[in-house]
Amino acid sequence: MAWPEISIDDFPPQRDDEPSSLRQDIIDELSDHFACALNRELLMNPDEQIAKQRVLNQFGDPIKIARQLWLDAMKEKIMSQRIMTGISAVMAVCCIAVVGIAWSMMQESRAFNLQLLEQFKLAQEKSASETTGELQPILFQLVQEGSEEQPAIGFEGTLSKGDGNNPVFTVEAVSDKNGLLDFGKLPWGKYVLTLKSPWGEAPQAELITTIPGRKFEETIVCPASVPEKVAVQFQVNWQNTPEEKNYLLCDFRHRVSISSNVSEQFFLSSYQEIQGRRWVYSHDLHQKSEGNVYLIDVENQRAVTCPIAADGSIKKIDVHQLDWHPTVEILRGVYYPPTIYLIAQHDLSKITEINSFSSTKGVRFDRGKLEIISFALPGQGAFISPFKKLSIDPALVIDKTPTALKQIHGFIPDRSTHETYAATEDQPNIWKINIPDLFPITQESGSLSNAL
Structure with missing residues (x-):
């Protein structure tokens, strides 16, 4: 038996x-x-x-x-x-x-x-006491970026007038075939303007002020279309590469825990700057092209999109079936740094263990120095930003050299050297990933043990 x-x-x-x-x-x-x-x-x-x-x-x-x-x-x-x-x-x-x-x-x-x-x-x-007895038009001319003669059609706008924290009224409008976003005639005063493109891209709400007896009109340059895919090449810079072949898994998504009864959920947003406005695009993570989780072959400087399950967890990988390429297709926009996991070749079959990482402490490399970070446990309504999200358990690497690591390890990139990654259409997109020397972990293992 x-x-x-x-x-x-x-x-x-x-x-x-x-x-x-x-x-x-x-x-x-x-x-x-x-x-x-x-x-x-x-x-x-x-x-x-x-x-x-x-x-x-x-x-x-x-x-x-x-x-x-x-x-x-x-x-x-x-x-x-x-x-x-x-x-x-x-x-x-x-x-x-x-x-x-x-x-x-x-x-x-x-x-x-x-x-x-x-x-x-x-x-x-x-409201009547604030006016001069005459309402004035408030309208915006929306045009497309790169071709300001082309109107931005179908953009939704909301104009809210409030008295402190108490809203007095809200007016909604949609830009017409000429790109005109017309809220009609309204009293003078302060308003909060929000915009949203037909595909969901939106800038931060902004405050506008109108004055008595004068028409308010402004031109706003908007995104021309849904963010398109552009080619991105990963360049891994690692001076003291271990003798054993290694891979990097770069996860650009963020995690959020709403409550103790709800498991962690993933979300991802990118943005683009257009004439002082930051237009944020929320990715549909059910589409493979918008998940932004990549496996990188450090030795050959190649990458492949990592398979993701419907719940956002990372699927098991068969390295022999992966279709490696020097570049990957990523939606145009600016992204915050990913959480990066270091995976030895013989441990690639255990990549799904990343899904179960949980701890209140982690380590990261900041300005070339190793430091301990702590944050709230998932399930307590805590938002885990890409700079505070757990990515490595210090107990796994203390007193071990980089070539002797037997587990899947991760770390948070040094924010001082690279805060964002931009994918654009008008220049080569080479995303540099600088791997810090893992040897200081062995040198400082005593102090780390005391800190933990």
Whole structure:
């Protein structure tokens, strides 16, 4: 019988909503991990019993692990049943409460309507007091970048007038076939203008001020079209390259955790500057061309787009099936630095371990020096910027030389040397990645250990 001895009977009782192959899949996967671990131990100690005991000491009871894996796989369905039961009870209570509240709301509605009408009258009087008795036009002429005689059509605009934190009114408009964004005649004062292109590219909201008795008109240069793909070449500069062949995985995406009940989500934005306005484009990460995760062959200076699953996780890679090229296609725009992972050739099969990195501490190289960084745990509403996002566990590299690294490692680039990467149409796009010497980790391992 294969080792370890795990059977379907070792799991909890069968559930109706359980996938038919779940238990066997867990057994196969767990058996494979234990078998691989046993083979490694046998290479160091030919005594099979001692090797098995070392594997058990390392991983624990395989039956307990199998049950825990089953529970993790079924947790969502079990919790869904409990939640539905709770929701049903809450809905019943809510229905009873609604009946009692409805009568009270009907009695209050008349007073509320009167109060709303009074507020509307006061707003009208205040607006009228700010004018000279005459409303003036507010309009914008939108033109395309690079050809300012061509109108920018279909751009959405919003003009909001407020009194402190209290909005008085909001006017919306869409640029017509002549590129005219006309908000009509409005009172003078301060307004907040927002714009959005038909494909979702938008600049930061800006404040405009109109004066009494004078028409307000302004020309705004807008993006001409959806960002197109341009060729980008990665240039890896690494003076002390390890003897073993290495790859770099560059992930330009950001991660955000909304709550403890929601797993981390990925997002990515790039931008372009047009006459003082920064137009931000949010990428559709469901499209392969907009994911911006790349695997780089350091030795041959080649790259390939890394396969990404629907949930944003990195898929397993077969290096023999990758189609390497000297350049990759990236949407035009300016990007913030990626998180970069250093992967030895023999560890490329473990690239999916990047998906499970979690810690409250990391390290980064800043101005050539190694430093410890800390940040909030995912699941606490924390935003993890590309400069604070975890990319390496210091415990994995302390007291190890670069050529002896057995895990997948990552680091955050030195912000002092390169803060952004630009992909443009009018010049060669050579994105330089400067790898710091990893040897200082060995030299400073004592101080790092104390810091951790």
